[in-house]
Amino acid sequence: MTTSAYLREQRDLADGILRPGNTNCAGCGMSIGLQWLEQALENERPTLCIPACCGIVTAGSFPTSAYGVPTVATTFASSAAVATGVASVYAMNGEKDLTICWTGDGGTYDIGVATLSAAAERNEDLLYVCYDNEIYGNTGGQRSSATPRGVKTSTTPKGKAEPKKDMMAIMAAHRIPYAATLSVAHREDFLRKVRTARRTKGFRFLLMLSPCPTGWKSEPEDSVDLILTAVRCGLFPLYEVFEGRRYRINARPDGEPLESYISRQRRYRSELLDLDALRAGIEAQWAYLEAMERTFPAGEHE
Amino acid sequence: MRADPAGVLTGVHYLDGDFACGEGAMAAGCRFVAGYPITPSTEVVERIARRFPRMGGTFVQMEDELASMAAVVGASWTGTKSMTVTSGPGFSLMMENIGLAVMMETPCVVVNVQRGGPSTGLPTMVGQADMMQARWGSHGDYELIALCPQSPQEAFDLTIDAFNLSEQYRVPVLVMMDECVGHMTEKVIVRPAEDIEVVPRRLTAAPRGEFQPYRVDGRPVPEFARAGDGYRFHTTGLTHDERGYPVMNAECQEKCVRRLVDKIRGSAEQIVRFEEEGTEGADIVVVCYGITARVARLAVHLARERGVKAGVLRLVVVWPFPEQRIRELARHIRAFVVPEINYGQIVLEVERCAAGQAAVVPVPHGGGGVHDPSAICQSILRAAQ
Numbered sequence: 167m168t169t170s171a172y173l174r175e176q177r178d179l180a181d182g183i184l185r186p187g188n189t190n191c192a193g194c195g196m197s198i199g200l201q202w203l204e205q206a207l208e209n210e211r212p213t214l215c216i217p218a219c220c221g222i223v224t225a226g227s228f229p230t231s232a233y234g235v236p237t238v239a240t241t242f243a244s245s246a247a248v249a250t251g252v253a254s255v256y257a258m259n260g261e262k263d264l265t266i267c268w269t270g271d272g273g274t275y276d277i278g279v280a281t282l283s284a285a286a287e288r289n290e291d292l293l294y295v296c297y298d299n300e301i302y303g304n305t306g307g308q309r310s311s312a313t314p315r316g317v318k319t320s321t322t323p324k325g326k327a328e329p330k331k332d333m334m335a336i337m338a339a340h341r342i343p344y345a346a347t348l349s350v351a352h353r354e355d356f357l358r359k360v361r362t363a364r365r366t367k368g369f370r371f372l373l374m375l376s377p378c379p380t381g382w383k384s385e386p387e388d389s390v391d392l393i394l395t396a397v398r399c400g401l402f403p404l405y406e407v408f409e410g411r412r413y414r415i416n417a418r419p420d421g422e423p424l425e426s427y428i429s430r431q432r433r434y435r436s437e438l439l440d441l442d443a444l445r446a447g448i449e450a451q452w453a454y455l456e457a458m459e460r461t462f463p464a465g466e467h468e
Numbered sequence: 469m470r471a472d473p474a475g476v477l478t479g480v481h482y483l484d485g486d487f488a489c490g491e492g493a494m495a496a497g498c499r500f501v502a503g504y505p506i507t508p509s510t511e512v513v514e515r516i517a518r519r520f521p522r523m524g525g526t527f528v529q530m531e532d533e534l535a536s537m538a539a540v541v542g543a544s545w546t547g548t549k550s551m552t553v554t555s556g557p558g559f560s561l562m563m564e565n566i567g568l569a570v571m572m573e574t575p576c577v578v579v580n581v582q583r584g585g586p587s588t589g590l591p592t593m594v595g596q597a598d599m600m601q602a603r604w605g606s607h608g609d610y611e612l613i614a615l616c617p618q619s620p621q622e623a624f625d626l627t628i629d630a631f632n633l634s635e636q637y638r639v640p641v642l643v644m645m646d647e648c649v650g651h652m653t654e655k656v657i658v659r660p661a662e663d664i665e666v667v668p669r670r671l672t673a674a675p676r677g678e679f680q681p682y683r684v685d686g687r688p689v690p691e692f693a694r695a696g697d698g699y700r701f702h703t704t705g706l707t708h709d710e711r712g713y714p715v716m717n718a719e720c721q722e723k724c725v726r727r728l729v730d731k732i733r734g735s736a737e738q739i740v741r742f743e744e745e746g747t748e749g750a751d752i753v754v755v756c757y758g759i760t761a762r763v764a765r766l767a768v769h770l771a772r773e774r775g776v777k778a779g780v781l782r783l784v785v786v787w788p789f790p791e792q793r794i795r796e797l798a799r800h801i802r803a804f805v806v807p808e809i810n811y812g813q814i815v816l817e818v819e820r821c822a823a824g825q826a827a828v829v830p831v832p833h834g835g836g837g838v839h840d841p842s843a844i845c846q847s848i849l850r851a852a853q
Binding site: 218239241242243272276277279302304305306308309311320321322323324 | 504506507521529561
């Protein structure tokens with residue numbers, strides 16, 4: 167490689183969303199998500215609005231900051247509201263820049279749900295991505311309303327009693343133009359959905375199940391395979407919802423047992439783990455999704 | 469009344485301030501805690517989440533700090549001693565509901581393990597810059613009580629005191645810890661339950677038809693009826709009369725809010741608490757609180773070695789402020805020196821009370837660490853010149 171080619175590559179890396187070298191844990195799904203987001207958006211440089219979450223720790227300190235694009239760190243509850251301000255002014259000035267909320271599950275399912283709901287209802291022109299690691303990772307592992315039933319956290323020492331909140335259903339109920347789930351084990355599907363979201367006007371919501379070896383008490387090298395297993399056993403359905411009404415399922419369960427997902431995460435070793443209840447939840451979810459897709463299928467060109 | 473042994477972990481422990489605070493709450497009879505994860509306070513609720521099932525307490529992890537403080541208000545109105553725990557950003561979100569608790573005269577405890585601010589600031593590092601927010605953070609005129617522990621032992625002891633004061637005066641009591649005290653680990657002695665005095669909720673014995681939730685009959689604080697006890701019951705953040713129902717006029721505002729303010733101001737001399745060392749005959753008095761008090765003591769020692777007559781006044785209760793004692797000292801000393809981990813908050817109170825009779829020297833620190841004792845010592849030496 168010539169010197170100038172090397173320098174150009176370094177400059178390109180510096181201008182990307184996620185620069186090489188950061189303090190994220192090994193096996194962090196969010197890091198994969200940021201890299202694939204960058205690949206899907208090709209050379210575009212979006213503006214990121216990030217609330218309190220691991221994603222804002224990723225930013226790091228000068229001069230080693232990991233984000234190569236403009237980044238606004240918001241208060242915990244308000245990434246969708248801050249992004250509303252950013253996106254509105256871009257629109258007012260006739261700029262085409264993409265505004266992205268990059269948030270964890272705490273900032274989406276819990277403290278941020280009011281601002282998220284309001285921005286969705288106003289159909290703000292922004293892309294909201296939730297990387298859902300099902301735990302408050304930044305503060306050392308407390309439960310969130312995205313934590314599945316039976317999972318042990320520092321505030322649910324016997325395991326969480328309540329099932330996970332269905333955020334996709336909540337967002338679909340807002341009748342936003344586009345909502346989809348993302349898997350860090352299905353790259354083509356991931357890139358296609360980000361591109362679909364990019365082409366769509368209005369509020370777009372993407373939900374990514376994000377493996378977290380630190381919080382899940384799993385092995386970093388298992389991260390991608392865990393998500394593949396979550397999709398194969400039906401725990402994490404890959405699907406899209408258009409206008410909150412038309413459904414398309416992207417992958418169906420193939421009989422992979424739930425145990426091969428659960429057994430590799432020590433967070434599930436709790437008094438309240440109830441595999442039958444988890445299986446019943448998965449079956450009910452699939453019955454619902456299949457019925458919705460059958461009754462309200464997405465159009466051929468959507 | 470003696471503490472319920474179920475919540476008292478009698479023994480000699482090696483605990484950090486956050487854990488000690490949680491133990492203090494359980495010893496005081498707290499059986500409802502609502503909270504939201506935030507550094508450096510999360511360990512308090514993590515401790516409680518593990519320990520509560522053994523004593524029949526309920527911990528709820530809420531969706532944010534607004535909800536945490538609101539849940540505490542609701543739980544307290546069932547007669548259950550209730551608490552929430554947070555740090556700077558969460559404390560800001562709690563402010564509206566702290567005002568509601570003041571207006572409705574809801575006994576409750578709010579712990580703030582202070583970190584560097586403003587905004588997200590320094591999540592894992594020390595600050596003492598929420599002291600004025602503790603006093604004035606919610607809108608409107610009000611008074612409340614704030615305590616400042618300097619050690620894990622005091623985190624335990626003062627959390628018990630906070631619950632007792634909140635019951636006695638029917639007011640939110642703030643435990644204004646700091647990250648250093650919260651995260652330092654020291655010996656903590658938990659006395660046997662029979663040696664721990666707790667103040668129970670003062671429930672009314674009035675006949676059903678006669679009870680009025682805010683009638684005081686000359687006492688500073690009304691009697692309490694639990695929601696669901698069968699009394700006609702209404703409580704609100706609106707300006708209200710003795711029946712608890714809203715009255716929108718200046719006369720009722722004067723009566724309602726005046727009493728809320730006076731119940732603390734009128735008892736300030738019983739509530740204020742401070743410790744003095746070497747202030748007798750001193751030329752310089754260092755006024756300090758929390759972790760800074762421990763640094764300041766070394767500074768005073770260094771100054772004394774250089775021949776300066778210096779003493780320490782440590783605030784244990786910060787709000788209400790010990791106005792009378794500061795005024796007395798101001799008449800006899802040359803200067804107050806006020807180190808604190810902010811750019812000048814409590815020093816303003818000292819200055820107000822000194823009223824020009826003694827010099828007042830701030831020793832600010834922006835946060836993220838504690839003072840260098842020699843910096844405080846230099847300020848003492850300069851003030852003594």
